Amino acid sequence: MALVQLAEVSKVYRSLQGSDYVAVRDFSLDIEAGEFFCLLGTSGCGKTTVLNMVAGFEPVSTGAIRINGHPIAGPAADRGVVFQGDDSLYGWLSALGNVEFGLRMRGVPRTEREEKAHHYLELVGLKGQDHKHPSELSGGMKQRIQIARVLANEPQMLLMDEPFAALDAHTRADMQRELKRICSATKKTVLFITHDIDEAIILADRIGVMHAGPASKLKGIVAVTLSEAERERTHDRFLEVYRQVHEMIRDEVAISLGRNRDEVANSRMRAH
Amino acid sequence: MNLRGVGTYILGFASLFLIWHVCSTWIIPSVLFPTPWKVILKGIELAEDGTLWEQASASLARIASGFVLGSAIGIPIGLAIGSFPIVRRLLEPYTEFLRFIPATALITVAVIWFGIGETSKVFLITYTTVFIVIINTAAGVSAVAPNKIRAARSLGAGPFQVFFFVGLPATVPYILTGMRLAMANSFVTIIAAELVAANNGLGKMIWDSRLYMLVDQIFVALVVLGFLGFFADRLFRWGIYAFAGRFSPVT
Ligand SMILES: Nc1ncnc2c1ncn2[C@@H]1O[C@H](COP(=O)(O)OP(=O)(O)OP(=O)(O)O)[C@@H](O)[C@H]1O
Ligand SMILES: [Mg+2]
Numbered sequence: 459m460a461l462v463q464l465a466e467v468s469k470v471y472r473s474l475q476g477s478d479y480v481a482v483r484d485f486s487l488d489i490e491a492g493e494f495f496c497l498l499g500t501s502g503c504g505k506t507t508v509l510n511m512v513a514g515f516e517p518v519s520t521g522a523i524r525i526n527g528h529p530i531a532g533p534a535a536d537r538g539v540v541f542q543g544d545d546s547l548y549g550w551l552s553a554l555g556n557v558e559f560g561l562r563m564r565g566v567p568r569t570e571r572e573e574k575a576h577h578y579l580e581l582v583g584l585k586g587q588d589h590k591h592p593s594e595l596s597g598g599m600k601q602r603i604q605i606a607r608v609l610a611n612e613p614q615m616l617l618m619d620e621p622f623a624a625l626d627a628h629t630r631a632d633m634q635r636e637l638k639r640i641c642s643a644t645k646k647t648v649l650f651i652t653h654d655i656d657e658a659i660i661l662a663d664r665i666g667v668m669h670a671g672p673a674s675k676l677k678g679i680v681a682v683t684l685s686e687a688e689r690e691r692t693h694d695r696f697l698e699v700y701r702q703v704h705e706m707i708r709d710e711v712a713i714s715l716g717r718n719r720d721e722v723a724n725s726r727m728r729a730h
Numbered sequence: 731m732n733l734r735g736v737g738t739y740i741l742g743f744a745s746l747f748l749i750w751h752v753c754s755t756w757i758i759p760s761v762l763f764p765t766p767w768k769v770i771l772k773g774i775e776l777a778e779d780g781t782l783w784e785q786a787s788a789s790l791a792r793i794a795s796g797f798v799l800g801s802a803i804g805i806p807i808g809l810a811i812g813s814f815p816i817v818r819r820l821l822e823p824y825t826e827f828l829r830f831i832p833a834t835a836l837i838t839v840a841v842i843w844f845g846i847g848e849t850s851k852v853f854l855i856t857y858t859t860v861f862i863v864i865i866n867t868a869a870g871v872s873a874v875a876p877n878k879i880r881a882a883r884s885l886g887a888g889p890f891q892v893f894f895f896v897g898l899p900a901t902v903p904y905i906l907t908g909m910r911l912a913m914a915n916s917f918v919t920i921i922a923a924e925l926v927a928a929n930n931g932l933g934k935m936i937w938d939s940r941l942y943m944l945v946d947q948i949f950v951a952l953v954v955l956g957f958l959g960f961f962a963d964r965l966f967r968w969g970i971y972a973f974a975g976r977f978s979p980v981t
Contacts, residue, residue: 513884514883533884535885538884539880539881547878547881548878560885611885
């Protein structure tokens with residue numbers, strides 16, 4: 459049985475004007491324990507919506523999400539979340555205070571949690587910054603505090619919403635390597651949102667591509683069976699996967715930019 | 731603030747007194763509009779015989795106790811209104827109705843109820859403080875970014891922990907802003923109350939001076955009032971900076 463099961467999940471947002479917006483419709487997906495799953499899609503297609511439902515922040519409108527076979531009953535410490543943007547950090551706490559927050563809430567003794575927090579701060583490259591407050595850190599540093607905060611809490615699952623979007627290319631490559639290492643060492647199950655195809659191929663066991671919104675669902679799934687050595691942007695097999703994913707997503711980009719589905723399909727036909 | 735900042739500040743104050751001097755000496759030369767120099771001399775005289783200190787401390791003591799009491803009542807109520815929609819619906823009629831009845835309008839009622847002693851003054855200051863603090867605190871709770879709460883929940887925090895370790899600290903800047911506004915209002919209210927009915931205080935001093943046409947003395951009270959308000963606000967801001975600067979929101 460898969461660890462996470464989304465069965466025909468739909469999400470309808472009530473708008474203040476009374477008209478409803480169907481963000482996701484009949485979204486089905488199974489994620490296996492220990493799997494690294496990347497969710498790819500155009501802006502506004504509903505990636506964060508899916509993650510919020512798996513995290514337990516938002517109820518599903520119809521359908522069901524199960525974890526270990528049990529329906530979700532709100533957020534819990536088994537699913538750590540890295541948010542898109544940095545408004546989830548606690549401005550009144552230092553970097554260290556933010557990272558050890560979960561451990562403190564769960565009653566871990568001070569010395570133990572500080573040790574852990576230091577370890578993960580060092581891991582994300584923020585050694586010696588532990589007394590700084592979020593307002594004194596750069597965007598990329600704040601993002602890494604969020605990652606350290608979640609890792610220090612050692613959840614079974616990681617739900618990450620474009621965690622590396624604010625990082626420069628070098629730091630990002632470094633963080634990708636580090637995340638991959640931690641996840642395979644600790645057998646974490648990951649739902650990772652990104653809009654960067656390269657990043658998805660470097661990290662994922664499988665990549666799910668979403669349709670453009672509204673009423674979005676998965677368009678298809680690409681299994682990435684590359685070895686570590688093949689996960690290089692210049693490798694032939696890497697490029698092959700890239701083309702496959704790109705093929706799937708490019709029409710959705712056009713649609714999300716305002717062209718309708720038939721129009722895109724027709725122009726694709728004529729081109730062949 | 732650095733030395734240069736302090737210098738500019740003092741210069742600003744000096745110019746205020748200079749303009750006053752120019753106005754009272756050349757533009758409106760009248761016994762009814764004393765020069766700053768006369769007021770300072772009068773002030774020194776009143777300070778030396780102890781009256782000034784006696785009146786000012788009476789007013790300040792009333793402000794302090796009403797302000798502390800009002801904040802102590804207002805903060806928990808504001809937190810409850812902001813946290814629970816049902817409490818909001820229950821209490822909003824009170825806050826929305828009563829906050830439009832200024833404390834100054836209640837002076838006569840307060841004096842009838844509590845007499846002209848301390849109780850009526852403390853009541854009025856508490857009243858004026860409580861609503862401003864409630865409204866700002868409740869607004870602060872509503873302004874807490876939902877992702878802060880979500881993060882805490884998925885890090886394993888329970889509802890009480892979310893309240894004490896996330897909701898409360900995130901609301902501190904709003905509470906302090908409410909208290910600062912309430913402090914300014916307290917100065918307005920106490921003078922009005924003392925003008926109408928009191929045995930001492932700066933307001934009473936102004937009123938008595940009027941009876942004997944001691945214009946200099948009125949001005950002493952006004953200047954002292956200005957400085958007291960200024961320093962009270964500074965002290966508060968300094969307190970915020972020293973003890974709660976780290977509670978400022980992330981951005
Ligand atoms: N709380 C909400 N209320 C109403 N509509 C919402 C809400 N949250 C999201 N939506 C709508 O649902 C759709 C999907 O939003 P979502 O945030 O899931 O997109 P996304 O795929 O994460 O986009 P991005 O890549 O830009 O982050 C959007 O059209 C958005 O306007
Ligand atoms: Mg998103």
